[in-house]
Amino acid sequence: xxxxxxxxxxxRSHGRPGIRNxxxxxxxxxxxxxxxxxxxxxxPGAVFAGTMYGMGMVGADAAFHTATLAGMATHPNCxxxxxxxxxxxxxxxxxxxxxxxxxxxxxxxxxDTRHDAQLLSQRAIAEGAxxxxxxxxxxxxxxxxxxxxxxxxxxxxxxxxxxxxxxLLGHVADWLVDAGGSVLVGESIEWLGTExxxxxxxxxxxxxxxxxxxxxDRLAMANAAGVDLLGTNPNAANIKAGLSTIxxxxxxxxxxxxxxxxxxxxxxxxxxxxxxxxxxxxxxxSPESLTGFVASGAQMxxxxxxxxxxxxxxxxxxxxxxxxxxxxxxxxxQIDFDASAALAxxxxxxxxxxxxxxxxxxxxxxxxxxxxxxxxxxSISRFGAAI
Amino acid sequence: xxxxxHIVRPDDMVAYLLADAPAGASIEIAAQTLTARDAIPVFHKxxxxxxxxxxxxxxxxxxxxxxxQDIPAGAHVHVHNLVSAYSTSKETT
Numbered sequence: 001x002x003x004x005x006x007x008x009x010x011x012r013s014h015g016r017p018g019i020r021n022x023x024x025x026x027x028x029x030x031x032x033x034x035x036x037x038x039x040x041x042x043x044p045g046a047v048f049a050g051t052m053y054g055m056g057m058v059g060a061d062a063a064f065h066t067a068t069l070a071g072m073a074t075h076p077n078c079x080x081x082x083x084x085x086x087x088x089x090x091x092x093x094x095x096x097x098x099x100x101x102x103x104x105x106x107x108x109x110x111x112d113t114r115h116d117a118q119l120l121s122q123r124a125i126a127e128g129a130x131x132x133x134x135x136x137x138x139x140x141x142x143x144x145x146x147x148x149x150x151x152x153x154x155x156x157x158x159x160x161x162x163x164x165x166x167x168l169l170g171h172v173a174d175w176l177v178d179a180g181g182s183v184l185v186g187e188s189i190e191w192l193g194t195e196x197x198x199x200x201x202x203x204x205x206x207x208x209x210x211x212x213x214x215x216x217d218r219l220a221m222a223n224a225a226g227v228d229l230l231g232t233n234p235n236a237a238n239i240k241a242g243l244s245t246i247x248x249x250x251x252x253x254x255x256x257x258x259x260x261x262x263x264x265x266x267x268x269x270x271x272x273x274x275x276x277x278x279x280x281x282x283x284x285x286s287p288e289s290l291t292g293f294v295a296s297g298a299q300m301x302x303x304x305x306x307x308x309x310x311x312x313x314x315x316x317x318x319x320x321x322x323x324x325x326x327x328x329x330x331x332x333x334q335i336d337f338d339a340s341a342a343l344a345x346x347x348x349x350x351x352x353x354x355x356x357x358x359x360x361x362x363x364x365x366x367x368x369x370x371x372x373x374x375x376x377x378x379s380i381s382r383f384g385a386a387i
Numbered sequence: 388x389x390x391x392x393h394i395v396r397p398d399d400m401v402a403y404l405l406a407d408a409p410a411g412a413s414i415e416i417a418a419q420t421l422t423a424r425d426a427i428p429v430f431h432k433x434x435x436x437x438x439x440x441x442x443x444x445x446x447x448x449x450x451x452x453x454x455x456q457d458i459p460a461g462a463h464v465h466v467h468n469l470v471s472a473y474s475t476s477k478e479t480t
Contacts, residue, residue: 159403159430162447163393192473193450219473230466230474242403242431244452244464245471251449306430324430343393343405 028085071295146180151293158241158306162252164323171352173258193247210265269295287379312370395447
């Protein structure tokens with residue numbers, strides 16, 4: 001695989017290189033959402049992300065929210081950032097984060113423009129245009145694949161996901177971990193029933209305990225709410241497609257994680273401390289799950305689907321793959337990689353080589369269908385109510 | 388007509404159909420051939436042997452649920468006769 005030893009990326013002075021060189025327009029407070037969207041829309045190629053919330057968030061909820069916004073502000077794929085917010089408090093937190101990462105930025109608050117959103121837009125567009133111009137002059141350079149950090153998700157699964165698409169990602173996970181890179185898997189409820197096997201692969205007993213606790217906490221959450229997982233996970237579409245129980249879905253889903261040791265169980269949006277395979281204790285719903293991965297620093301998402309799933313991250317190119325031949329045929333502008341041959345006449349090893357080559361091409365600048373179609377978004381999980 | 392089904396491990400109790408099959412269709416699973424007792428949609432499960440109510444079903448070495456009734460070989464296995472070990476709902480048997 002010598003042609004996949006490197007990819008073309010954008011080195012950063014702090015942290016991993018980017019596989020894109022985006023100008024991020026980051027909306028830091030809910031009050032400025034429309035204003036920040038207007039700014040991003042006026043700057044071709046700029047990527048929008050942010051929050052609909054702000055004042056009154058407390059405790060763990062506030063801490064996770066700030067960590068996620070900071071993770072996006074300093075994401076490897078963002079070459080420069082326009083920070084927009086209503087008040088200086090949240091802006092100052094984000095300024096501190098991007099300064100620590102040594103990333104070019106501008107920060108504009110309504111406090112600075114006498115609460116005139118049009119004036120703020122005007123200034124942000126002018127400053128953003130200058131940043132975009134600077135970014136457009138940068139060319140990517142070869143970077144080792146050990147700099148890659150991939151996160152794996154599944155969405156709208158059917159049994160083909162567990163039979164072929166997820167095991168295929170398992171091969172990719174083993175390849176990247178062996179190459180010195182990093183891999184992240186989340187959706188803790190979908191570790192259910194596989195905890196013993198996963199705990200046996202934990203790098204330390206503490207990690208094993210954390211895996212079991214994460215699953216038990218999610219299960220307790222469902223039970224406390226009086227929710228039967230049947231109908232929620234698997235959901236109605238999963239069931240119609242043939243998945244009967246959470247443990248059937250979960251034992252297919254964890255195959256994404258391959259076979260290497262599990263180094264840590266990360267909190268939502270937390271960055272891994274070392275390369276290798278990591279798990280994130282997080283909700284399973286793709287929008288909030290993917291944003292947790294992005295804030296953790298994953299440059300690309302590999303997303304398996306059975307029935308099709310158009311959702312993508314805004315910041316991390318999201319490669320869609322399916323082993324359902326009908327889905328691949330019916331969604332030609334959504335599915336980036338057709339793995340259905342794994343259920344016919346190809347081996348997973350063979351298909352994994354082809355997939356690694358495509359990952360390398362996308363890391364080096366080739367668009368995913370999600371990028372072309374503009375499907376990307378980010379959504380930060382909430383961990384409690386606001387005052 | 389013959390429809391193929393995918394089995395993960397030789398000791399699995401269910402296989403996954405790779406195309407829709409009507410009741411009575413001949414199902415080819417590795418070296419084994421079985422007759423579908425029910426109409427079974429693509430990617431849904433077929434029982435590979437007679438399964439007794441209360442038995443835990445395995446796929447690829449993992450438990451995937453418990454039979455809520457006797458399931459004869461060739462029958463469709465799904466939410467009507469298989470329940471999660473984690474289910475809190477009242478079983479309909």
